[in-house]
Amino acid sequence: MFGCYPCKPGRDTALRVNDDVQKEMVALLPRLRRFALAMTRSEADADDLVQATCERAIANLEKWEPGTRLDSWMYRIAQNLHRNVIRQSKRRESHLSVVEATADSHSDGEAAAISQMALKDVVAQIDRLPEEQRVILLLVVVEGRRYRDVAEILDLPIGTVTSRLAKARDMLRQCLEGTEP
Amino acid sequence: MSGKPTFEDLSAFVDGEQADMSGAARPDVVNDAETAALLAEISSVDSLVRAYFRDEADQPVPDHLVAAIDRGFEKRRARSGGSAWPASWLPIAASLLIAAFGLAGAFYVAEQRAQTQIAAYEARWKAGQRALEAALQDTLETKASGTEVSFASGTADFQGRISPTRTYRSRTGHWCREFSEVIESGGVREHRRGLACREDSGGWQRLETTISGDPGFRLTQ
Numbered sequence: 059m060f061g062c063y064p065c066k067p068g069r070d071t072a073l074r075v076n077d078d079v080q081k082e083m084v085a086l087l088p089r090l091r092r093f094a095l096a097m098t099r100s101e102a103d104a105d106d107l108v109q110a111t112c113e114r115a116i117a118n119l120e121k122w123e124p125g126t127r128l129d130s131w132m133y134r135i136a137q138n139l140h141r142n143v144i145r146q147s148k149r150r151e152s153h154l155s156v157v158e159a160t161a162d163s164h165s166d167g168e169a170a171a172i173s174q175m176a177l178k179d180v181v182a183q184i185d186r187l188p189e190e191q192r193v194i195l196l197l198v199v200v201e202g203r204r205y206r207d208v209a210e211i212l213d214l215p216i217g218t219v220t221s222r223l224a225k226a227r228d229m230l231r232q233c234l235e236g237t238e239p
Numbered sequence: 240m241s242g243k244p245t246f247e248d249l250s251a252f253v254d255g256e257q258a259d260m261s262g263a264a265r266p267d268v269v270n271d272a273e274t275a276a277l278l279a280e281i282s283s284v285d286s287l288v289r290a291y292f293r294d295e296a297d298q299p300v301p302d303h304l305v306a307a308i309d310r311g312f313e314k315r316r317a318r319s320g321g322s323a324w325p326a327s328w329l330p331i332a333a334s335l336l337i338a339a340f341g342l343a344g345a346f347y348v349a350e351q352r353a354q355t356q357i358a359a360y361e362a363r364w365k366a367g368q369r370a371l372e373a374a375l376q377d378t379l380e381t382k383a384s385g386t387e388v389s390f391a392s393g394t395a396d397f398q399g400r401i402s403p404t405r406t407y408r409s410r411t412g413h414w415c416r417e418f419s420e421v422i423e424s425g426g427v428r429e430h431r432r433g434l435a436c437r438e439d440s441g442g443w444q445r446l447e448t449t450i451s452g453d454p455g456f457r458l459t460q
C-alpha cells in the first residue's frame with residue numbers, strides 16, 4: 059500500500075463487518091417487515107416503519123454490539139419508533155380514559171352486541187387481537203423466542219409477556235371452539 | 240381445583256417457560272383429560288398462528304427497502320473511506336477537518352432522512368385518524384341507526400364504513416349510540432364496535448372501541 063493516510067488499524071475489519079451487517083440486514087427485511095406489519099397492520103405504514111428503522115439502525119450502528127442479535131436490536135428500534143408515533147397521536151385523546159371511568163350503563167347493549175359477533179374465522183381473529191398480543195404471538199410461536207427476549211424487545215415485564223400470550227391463545231382457542239360443529 | 244394448572248401455566252409450559260411452576264401443577268404431572276385437551280387446543284392455535292404469519296413472510300420485500308439499506312451503508316463507507324488520501328495530496332489538518340465535517344454531515348443526513356420517514360408515517364397515521372373522527376361525528380349526529388356511511392382519507396391508505404346500530408339515553412340523560420365500524424388499511428380489514436355519547440357541547444365522545452380480544456374489553460359478563 060502506498061501513501062494511505064491515516065491507515066487506521068482495523069479499518070478494513072470495520073468495513074468487512076459493515077459488509078456482513080448490510081447483508082444480514084437485507085436478509086432480515088422480510089422478518090422485520092412482518093414484525094412491523096404485526097404492529098401497524100397496514101403495508102404502507104409497515105414499509106415506512108421498516109425504512110425508518112433501517113436508516114436509524116445504520117446511522118447508529120456503533121450502538122449495536124457485534125455478536126448480539128441484530129434482529130432483536132432492530133425489532134427494538136422499530137418498536138420504539140412505532141410506540142413514539144402512537145404515543146404522540148394518543149396524547150390529545152388521553153382525557154378519554156377519565157371519561158370512560160365515569161361512563162354510565164350500557165352493559166346490556168354491549169353484551170348483546172358481543173354475543174351477536176360472529177367469530178367464524180380464527181385467522182381473521184388474529185387480525186383483531188390487540189397489537190401487542192399479536193406481536194408476542196409472532197415472536198414466541200413463530201420465531202421461537204424466549205419470553206425473556208420478547209420482554210426485552212418490547213420493553214415489558216416478563217410476567218406481562220406471559221399473561222398476554224396466554225390471553226391471546228385463550229381468545230383464539232375459544233374462537234376455535236366456536237367454529238367447531 | 241387447586242392442583243390444576245391455569246391456562247397461563249399451560250401456555251408457558253408449551254413454550255418450555257414453566258421453570259418456576261410447582262411440581263404438583265406441572266401439566267405433565269397432572270395428566271388429566273381436560274389438561275390434555277387444552278394442550279391440544281393450544282397446539283392447534285399455534286399451528287394457525289404459524290400459517291397466518293407464514294403468508295406474510297412470503298410476500299416479496301419492496302425494492303426501495305433494500306435500496307435504503309444499500310444507500311445507508313454506501314454513506315457509511317464513504318465516511319470511513321473518505322480519509323484514505325495519499326499523504327502528499329492533502330495536509331493532515333485538512334484531511335482531519337474534512338473527515339470531521341464529513342462525519343457530522345453524514346450523520347446529519349442520515350438522521351434527517353430517518354426523521355422524514357417517521358414524519359411521513361406519522362402524518363399518514365394522523366390523516367387516517369382525522370378522517371375516521373370526522374366521519375364518526377357526522378354519522379352519529381345525522382344518520383339513523385342502520386345507515387352505513389363510507390369514508391376515506393385522501394392522503395392515507397385508510398378507509399372504512401361506520402354504521403350506528405342502537406341509540407338510547409344514558410342514566411345521566413345523555414344520548415348514546417352504539418355503532419359498528421369497518422376499517423381498511425394496507426389491505427387489512429378490521430371490524431370494530433364502539434360506543435359514543437353526546438356531550439353537552441354537541442360533540443360525540445367515543446367511550447369504547449371494541450376489537451375482540453382487547454384486554455380492556457369485557458368478554459365475559
